[in-house]
Amino acid sequence: xxxxxxxxxxxxxxxxxxxxxxxxxxxxxxxxxxxxxxxxxxxxxxxxxxxxxxxxxxxxxxxxxxxxxxxxxxxxxxxxxxxxxxxxxxxxxxxxxxxxxxxxxxxxxxxxxxxxxxxxxxxxxxxxxxxxxx
Numbered sequence: 001x002x003x004x005x006x007x008x009x010x011x012x013x014x015x016x017x018x019x020x021x022x023x024x025x026x027x028x029x030x031x032x033x034x035x036x037x038x039x040x041x042x043x044x045x046x047x048x049x050x051x052x053x054x055x056x057x058x059x060x061x062x063x064x065x066x067x068x069x070x071x072x073x074x075x076x077x078x079x080x081x082x083x084x085x086x087x088x089x090x091x092x093x094x095x096x097x098x099x100x101x102x103x104x105x106x107x108x109x110x111x112x113x114x115x116x117x118x119x120x121x122x123x124x125x126x127x128x129x130x131x132x133x134x
Contacts, residue, residue: 048074083109
């Protein structure tokens with residue numbers, strides 16, 4: 001599959017996961033009366049499954065039921081979250097950038113890094129990812 005097609009599918013899966021995240025977070029906040037942070041955590045937990053399954057099956061054509069692959073995916077996902085938070089803090093809090101400018105960097109950098117890590121490691125064939133097949 002071409003890199004452009006994979007990138008496009010990654011984008012579509014990301015949009016679907018983002019929609020699930022937003023809807024679940026809003027429901028948790030409004031219906032569950034959770035704090036914004038707790039509601040966002042619920043949204044993330046709901047969206048991570050959509051992201052994993054969508055990217056495994058559609059973007060990278062890999063089996064979804066693969067324990068080591070899921071662990072690698074979660075490392076990439078959590079690292080992306082950490083880099084997102086760190087860049088937001090650095091650009092907005094430390095360097096004083098306007099939040100829209102910070103978001104502009106985030107929405108380009110994080111998906112690009114996530115796609116690269118997913119392609120080269122999380123969803124790579126077992127011999128390429130450094131693990132044996134399960």
